[in-house]
Amino acid sequence: MGCPAPAQHPVSFAWQSQATTDAEQLARWLSRDPQANFITATGRAHDVLDVPAEAGRLALERLDKLGVAGPVAAVGEDRYLFFTATRGTPADEDEWWTSALDSTPDTMSEHPGLRWHCRGSYTLLPPASLPDGSEVRWLRGPEQSLPDPLRVLDVLTDACTEVGAVAEEQWLIG
Template sequence: MERESRFSQWLRRRARTGAGGGDAGAGGAAAREDLLRDAAGAGFPLAPAAFPEGYGCSCVRIGCPTPGRHPVSFAWQTQATTDQEQIARWAQGQPQANFITATGRTHDVLDVPVEAGRMALERFDAEGTATGPVALSDGDRMLFFTATRTPDDEDEWWPCELDCHPETMDEHPGLRWHCRGSYVLVPPSRLPGDGPDAVVRWVRPPVPGAVLPEPLTLLEPLTDACAVHAGGATGQDASAPWPAR
């Protein structure tokens, strides 16, 4: 079951002003800043990102292929921080900006089709498995925030076929594992289009100080759900789980 958060009030205010209405006023700005502070308080390093502007992107790139879905600065990995004062300055100084969280430092993100994510959530709840924060992005992806698998020792870091970047999403229709060098948007980032699907939102919001689940704890149910979803979409046999390596 989806849990309500401060996002619901923010979204209602935004709906009254229209999807392209910009800042929803002092209350909306405060709710937006609260959401960002909560994410930072949970240990997610944040950095400003571009936002949808008209039919394109706020960045200077002509024909941007990922409008509103990428960081503003090429130095986003260095820039990303959990410092509350810095995040407040960004939020107040850039009232329309989206925000990303850099993965692979304090947390990873397992990114699956929304139908597979809902199936997995039912299984987790039935088995009593703690999921940690979960978000909906773009109306068709569900993001599971986990502890990071990236070792502190750089020499011990090992690559994984599941690693990906947001720009390669079309090449990875199933599960994508965002770890070192990747990022995801955090609520309440806006995407092109109108309606609730055009806003990244929490299904299960972060709790500052809470311990994130180990990614391997969630991986098998998520890959199983992705296999079922892929089989249903293509009409193929989905009896074997999606391979995890």
């Protein structure tokens, strides 16, 4: 009730300590709540770069041309999730930042651009169903190798900038 992102976050506040890949535990959770979506903790084995779908489509084309593969998921028609290798433990700790994306911003409309889910955050894991009837689905499956996050980030920031510039231009003309 009143949740800004229903079906898109952990049900427990202790999710970081409860996160597991243990098949028996996952089966117990699934038997208790068969309709539940699963999340993946980021910043451990992988990070996720999360962008508006229009920028994601543009970036995916460019990454294909560059020969950069990697798992990519679509969150309905609104967002793309680019799974990358993690920067969770860089050699220089000054390069590390925590991710507060599990608590702020409360809605995507508050921050519609690129979001980097790293240590301390999570994302939905396909397949997942959302209350509005949309789904989280793989565009490129998890069997893909995880690409370097900075290489993907470079392409995504350019795509987000271009999509934002076009939207601003259309707003000024319209």
